[in-house]
Amino acid sequence: MTTPRSARPRPSDDSSGSLEELVEAPLSLRERKKLKTRQSLRREAFRLFAEQGWEATTVDRIAAAAEVSPSTFFRYFPTKEDLVLSDEYDPLMAAAIRSRPADEPFLTSARAVLVGLVRRIDEREHAELYQRMQLTASVPSLRARMLNGSGQPTGMLLDLLTERAGLDAPTLELRITAAAVSAALTETSLYWADNGARDNLADLLDRALAHLQNL
Amino acid sequence: MTTPRSARPRPSDDSSGSLEELVEAPLSLRERKKLKTRQSLRREAFRLFAEQGWEATTVDRIAAAAEVSPSTFFRYFPTKEDLVLSDEYDPLMAAAIRSRPADEPFLTSARAVLVGLVRRIDEREHAELYQRMQLTASVPSLRARMLNGSGQPTGMLLDLLTERAGLDAPTLELRITAAAVSAALTETSLYWADNGARDNLADLLDRALAHLQNL
DNA sequence: CGTCTTTTGACAGTTACTCTCATTCGAGAG
């Protein structure tokens, strides 16, 4: 009962796929189909968002475009917002941070890992990332949810911190640290999108995390 | 177009009233009635939340209990969530911070002002404050929105910072600072509620903001 | 009192989301 990650339960499993699968497990036909449906939903949704905007694009239309029933949509994404906000980077971040020396100051670990990760993501999927952040920054309800925990790394960062400290339950200080880093990540992304991605996201993030150290 | 404060527009005016009115303006009959309606809605809502929980309490029932039409409910609170999340402390905070020497480090100002303010609020309205935070902490959608900007002080803190820096538009660094302080405030409140208000909220906040300084 | 403006209530409509149940389809055994 520490910090709930997402309001609603995920559909069934976390088999997501975007940034080069971590494990190249031979997917069963069933899994491949699920993946296709998921990708199709996301792709069609983003296409429609770009064409007609967020509000004008109803879930029914997205489902129709992806050729599934509206029911199915909600089996893949608990809410329309999750379509945009759900990311699959958390496990990557966690693994990367865990691979760092445990006695390194957390902000140092986080800075190195996050900046590196963001740089690679930005290189490979710049267009997608940008559209996502653009949407997130401009749609109020998305921006609102972006600024918080669901779909954001706060919870995982906190778990990492607690684990590092060898504790069972997080202290106030750990929660503050996690929240601050997470807020920096989020705020930087929004800043980036607000400015039309004029700057390099990874560099901005580096600046942001550096700034956190001398508050 | 910096950081939108709230997703939806406020009903009409910001004549709210809880913590000892700042201005003792002689309210017209109309204004007094509005205030009564607002308070009635909030009171009845919290009563119902306590009795039947968040989800079981529909807007229609709240409106009925307050003896206004459902339409009117939304004229006072843009969303059901705002009923819980909207606070009227922002202007107080702003004024208090502005009264500090402009060359004082921001975190120092913030720490002194926020801790003092929170202490006074907690003394005067402990029960209310606690129920609000309890609700916020336990209802996922509320907790989610709490962790972000809408209804939270991020935007105002940012304005203050920008003003202090003598700038027109906030820099990334200013945004990070505002976000970090805001996150600390939020996270502390949740921690407080999570722990059943065992500790003193003002003291916790002091610890949290101190911690921010030596990240 | 009479007029103007603000607030309200009634009502209809949209949409995100939930729940249930029958059907379909892939997995795996024989």
Added chain:
DNA sequence: CTCTCGAATGAGAGTAACTGTCAAAAGACG
């Protein structure tokens, strides 16, 4: 290849949070 089982889907009905419009009620003010 077939049969069975469990998982995924589709259909449909239902709920509740909002939105927008319009006419009636009520305060402000001369």
